Amino acid sequence: MNFDDLNINEDIKSAIDKMGFKELTPIQSKAIPDTLKGRDVIGQAQTGSGKTLAFAIPILNKIFIPDTSPQAIVLCPTRELCVQVAEEIKKLSKDMDKVKVLAVYGGQAIGRQIRALNKGVHIVVGTPGRVIDHINRGTLDLIGVETVVLDEADEMLDMGFREDIELILRYTPKQRQTLLYSATMPGEIKKLTKLYQKNPRFIKISDTKETIPKIKQFYFKSDDRDKIDDLCKIIEYWDFSLWLIFCNTRRRVDFVYRNLKREGFQVDSIHGDMTQKVRDKVMNKFRNGNINILVASDIAARGIDVSEVEVVVNYDIPQNPEDYIHRIGRTARAGSSGYAFNIVASYESHDLVKIRKKYNLYIKEKKVPTFAEIERKKNKKVMDEVKNLIENNDLSDYVSVVESSKMDCIEIAAALLKMMREK
Incomplete structure (x- = not known):
């Protein structure tokens, strides 16, 4: 399936094309159609499978721009993943008019995040601890959230975020769409899905030729x-x-x-x-x-x-x-x-x-x-560079210098090789 085949906003298709994506990955082709219909999804897929686009495209497709309160929230285990996901969503929304995406996480000045939230944000991507911090301060209201994504759910549970996740979910409307993505599916995650998802579609991508x-x-x-x-x-x-x-x-x-x-x-x-x-x-x-x-x-x-x-x-x-x-x-x-x-x-x-x-x-x-093999390879690399210089450059001035030195050319080359290798 190609992205052009999807029934989504043309501005999203334009951004996808600029990002260089043509065909959907297995997780995208199986998850996006159901997510677009509003169904809850459990996606089990390894890193590099394209899961961010699998949930980001449907989220952006139903964003109502005039409403600048949070309409979707993505929970991630680490600051690094949080920033990465937010950047990906921003790239996808580049051709859409005035979509606001905000990453909220610990370690960054909270004042900057509060100012951004006060101005209005459509999509929040955050770590559980910082999201709860904003909820407690009254700076983040999730009453208008239509979609919740638990990204790398297994990692969030391993890091002890289960209570935080459940608390955040209680602040969101019951009539929401809940998407859960995880590399593994331990018992604790299955319990979460039973408690917080409604008749979810389970999708597992296990073909290692793809992943x-x-x-x-x-x-x-x-x-x-x-x-x-x-x-x-x-x-x-x-x-x-x-x-x-x-x-x-x-x-x-x-x-x-x-x-x-x-x-x-x-x-x-x-x-x-x-x-x-x-x-x-x-x-x-x-x-x-x-x-x-x-x-x-x-x-x-x-x-x-x-x-x-x-x-x-x-x-x-x-x-x-x-x-x-x-x-x-x-x-x-x-x-x-x-x-x-x-x-x-x-x-x-x-x-x-x-x-x-x-x-x-x-x-x-x-x-x-072995050390001998390492030395041979390093010497060969230098000699390959020398060969490339000889074949692609005019060395006549340098040849004159060498000729006028009246030293043995082989010994000069060996001495220069030694200088290069030991510098």
Whole structure:
């Protein structure tokens, strides 16, 4: 199905076209028609499946512009995802007249948010804690809300937001549309759906050929004590511009970050115990290319959507197979290709087997590169650059300098290579 086939506002179609989207993803083609009809939906889909557009398009399609009180609210687990979703909705509404979208979250001055709410907002995207803060202050009235979206519902419950979610839902009208999106469907989420949704359509997208597009997956056997050395060798050998490295715990994130920093890599870290201000600063450095390696925990990485990430590294193998899909889905965004590297200690072998079996994945073994292989590859890269210079530039002035030196040309080239490699 193409977006042109949908019975939606032409201004939304125009924005979708400018964003470069043509065909609907599986979750979009199954969820959007029912959502447009006003039906409640449960969508189970992995990261990168296109779920934001699946709920944002129907929300925007029924927005009544003259009413500047909130008509839809989207709840997200983290500030990062909150900002990402709000930006996506803003892009979709770019050709619509005066649609106001506001992200509300902790860590940002509340006064700015209050001023925006007082001026009028059609769609609020927020974290549960900050939304409740606004409700208690009387700065956010949800009585006119027609659509509630619980995005990354499993993550919100894991972070202890269930009571907050239920409180927010009690402030919304009973005659609302409730959309719930989640990567996993544990019992606690099923309880929520029974309590707060009416005859929802359940949609599950489980085809990993759709959710893991163009990702080449490899694993490297390693002893736990050798993992950090092996990671350094892997980074040295594969010359990717943006790396996202996952660890299972905050302590491991700190350990990997400290060791990579000591080795001279441009690296920073992000985990759930950091303040929002620190996390924002790190993410901006990563997006702007000021660092090219980000070490992260699963919770902190929710909402990271940097399309240029070329490789995801599992420094620790996740025990939950679904977390693996979440992690590697951070690469190969927007139709590009990507890599997933897994550094596997013997005690993690069973977890990797479990992941491979559950999703029928082809994860090929590779050897950790040796120092000699790393040196050869680096030398080859320099020589390829030299060849390119020779083929595409006029070097006559430099040739004269070399000839007049009366030194051996091979030795000059070797000395220059040494200078380049050791600078």
